[in-house]
Amino acid sequence: MSIQVMLLQLGKGMIVSVEIFMLTLLFSLPLGLIVAFGRMSKNAVLRWITKVYISVMRGTPLMLQLLVVYFGPYYVFKIRIGSGYRFVAVIIAFAINYAAYFAEIYRSGIESMPVGQYEAAKVLGYGRAQTFFKIILPQVIKRILPSVTNEIITLVKDTSLAFAIAQAEMFTIAKQIAAAQTTIMPLMAAGVFYYIFNLIVATVMERVEKACSYYR
Amino acid sequence: MKLLEMNHVKKNFDGLEVLKDISLSVEEGEVVSIIGPSGSGKSTLLRCATLLEQMDSGQLLYLGEYAAKDEGGRCVYASKADLKRLQHCFGLVFQNFNLFPHYSVLKNITDSLLCVDKLPRQEAVERAEKLLAQLGLADKRDAYPYQLSGGQQQRVSIARALAKQPKLLFFDEPTSALDPELTVEVLKVIKQLAKEHMTMVIVTHEMQFAREVSDRIIFMEEGVIKEQGTPDELFGTDNERVREFIGHLSGK
Numbered sequence: 001m002s003i004q005v006m007l008l009q010l011g012k013g014m015i016v017s018v019e020i021f022m023l024t025l026l027f028s029l030p031l032g033l034i035v036a037f038g039r040m041s042k043n044a045v046l047r048w049i050t051k052v053y054i055s056v057m058r059g060t061p062l063m064l065q066l067l068v069v070y071f072g073p074y075y076v077f078k079i080r081i082g083s084g085y086r087f088v089a090v091i092i093a094f095a096i097n098y099a100a101y102f103a104e105i106y107r108s109g110i111e112s113m114p115v116g117q118y119e120a121a122k123v124l125g126y127g128r129a130q131t132f133f134k135i136i137l138p139q140v141i142k143r144i145l146p147s148v149t150n151e152i153i154t155l156v157k158d159t160s161l162a163f164a165i166a167q168a169e170m171f172t173i174a175k176q177i178a179a180a181q182t183t184i185m186p187l188m189a190a191g192v193f194y195y196i197f198n199l200i201v202a203t204v205m206e207r208v209e210k211a212c213s214y215y216r
Numbered sequence: 217m218k219l220l221e222m223n224h225v226k227k228n229f230d231g232l233e234v235l236k237d238i239s240l241s242v243e244e245g246e247v248v249s250i251i252g253p254s255g256s257g258k259s260t261l262l263r264c265a266t267l268l269e270q271m272d273s274g275q276l277l278y279l280g281e282y283a284a285k286d287e288g289g290r291c292v293y294a295s296k297a298d299l300k301r302l303q304h305c306f307g308l309v310f311q312n313f314n315l316f317p318h319y320s321v322l323k324n325i326t327d328s329l330l331c332v333d334k335l336p337r338q339e340a341v342e343r344a345e346k347l348l349a350q351l352g353l354a355d356k357r358d359a360y361p362y363q364l365s366g367g368q369q370q371r372v373s374i375a376r377a378l379a380k381q382p383k384l385l386f387f388d389e390p391t392s393a394l395d396p397e398l399t400v401e402v403l404k405v406i407k408q409l410a411k412e413h414m415t416m417v418i419v420t421h422e423m424q425f426a427r428e429v430s431d432r433i434i435f436m437e438e439g440v441i442k443e444q445g446t447p448d449e450l451f452g453t454d455n456e457r458v459r460e461f462i463g464h465l466s467g468k
């Protein structure tokens with residue numbers, strides 16, 4: 001196998017990895033906010049449910065959660081799973097796992113906001129939703145950016161866990177080629193890919209942080 | 217005309233009686249100062265009046281209209297819509313300003329005019345700019361709160377409250393977070409407002425200022441109004457406790 005062919009195949013895997021990454025963020029960032037609301041809700045039942053959910057998601061391996069989401073429908077409900085479900089399962093598992101981490105980050109950010117901001121908004125007549133989305137959330141986002149960046153960088157590397165259900169993302173493909181051709185090259189190339197991917201992520205997040213630094 | 221009326225207000229914090237049967241009314245154009253030792257319930261009283269805190273019992277009226285009624289010893293608040301409307305009557309200036317740090321000075325003032333009061337942008341901006349000019353902050357229009365001194369921040373927060381054109385303005389220790397030099401500039405603004413007959417209720421530890429600016433001073437202690445009257449009455453009182461407090465704070 002020539003280097004070009006190998007890189008081409010890895011490149012295809014890379015695209016899948018990027019897709020997992022993007023879709024996970026797309027779903028888990030808003031979902032995390034909803035979970036955070038549940039966690040801080042006045043309703044004790046809701047609070048308890050989200051607490052258990054977060055604790056399970058953070059307390060068990062993501063790889064295991066992947067297997068459960070992928071095989072669960074078949075083992076539990078005897079539903080035949082088509083090959084299209086594989087990628088969906090990856091996204092579901094990643095999204096609900098990362099939502100739990102993001103929820104805790106949101107919560108710490110929201111709880112760190114001084115109560116005076118809510119009170120000033122209330123006296124000025126802002127409604128609850130306006131207060132949250134215009135006054136609180138923008139400040140929360142600035143405060144939690146460093147923690148979110150950490151999670152996102154972990155996510156880049158975690159996308160490789162999709163190999164557990166044989167999703168053909170970059171790491172899975174690299175491993176296959178390495179085994180078939182008995183060479184370490186594809187694994188090294190994959191490492192470089194992940195590294196560059198994270199470099200880009202870090203640069204982007206730095207930009208975002210800078211964009212938020214116009215105030216203190 | 218009575219702008220604000222509070223009758224027999226009581227407030228507990230988990231068993232701690234912070235307000236014990238307080239009644240207070242404020243006439244249009246009146247400047248009322250509230251003084252008293254720390255923990256006497258001054259802030260709690262303002263917070264009840266501004267709907268930041270719920271009273272346990274008592275009545276609260278703005279312009280003769282009930283915001284909260286006493287029904288058999290329990291306090292029943294008006295509907296959300298009514299409260300929202302009554303909220304328009306008053307503004308509140310906080311001890312620590314509570315400006316929105318992610319908004320420029322101009323946006324701090326105009327944002328609620330635009331998205332709460334639905335004013336046209338041009339009108340909101342004109343109103344803000346006029347106030348900023350009056351308060352000597354015209355050049356700070358586009359600055360962010362962190363770029364301002366404490367005194368400037370407090371003046372912006374006064375401008376923010378005034379921009380809503382309230383009938384009554386509450387101040388909770390507006391200068392307590394400020395250095396003495398910065399205190400002067402904020403007190404000057406409040407004195408100017410008093411001259412323009414703005415109705416104000418001011419919690420303060422600045423005795424000289426209270427004496428100059430107030431039509432009436434209220435001395436609170438342990439959740440009750442111990443004494444009230446014109447500045448001259450209060451500063452000339454026989455009440456040992458009040459004399460001691462005033463003397464202590466005015467540096468004898």
Ligand SMILES: Nc1ncnc2c1ncn2[C@@H]1O[C@H](COP(=O)(O)OP(=O)(O)OP(=O)(O)O)[C@@H](O)[C@H]1O
Nearest residue numbers: 229230232234252253254255256257258259260261
């Ligand atoms: N949210 C709260 N929960 C419990 N106790 C409270 C709360 N707010 C105030 N208190 C208590 O109520 C009492 C009165 O407090 P308040 O802030 O009204 O006093 P103050 O007269 O404004 O004092 P200061 O001059 O120090 O501002 C204090 O004993 C305080 O500890």
Ligand SMILES: [Mg+2]
Nearest residue numbers: 258259260389
């Ligand atoms: Mg106070």
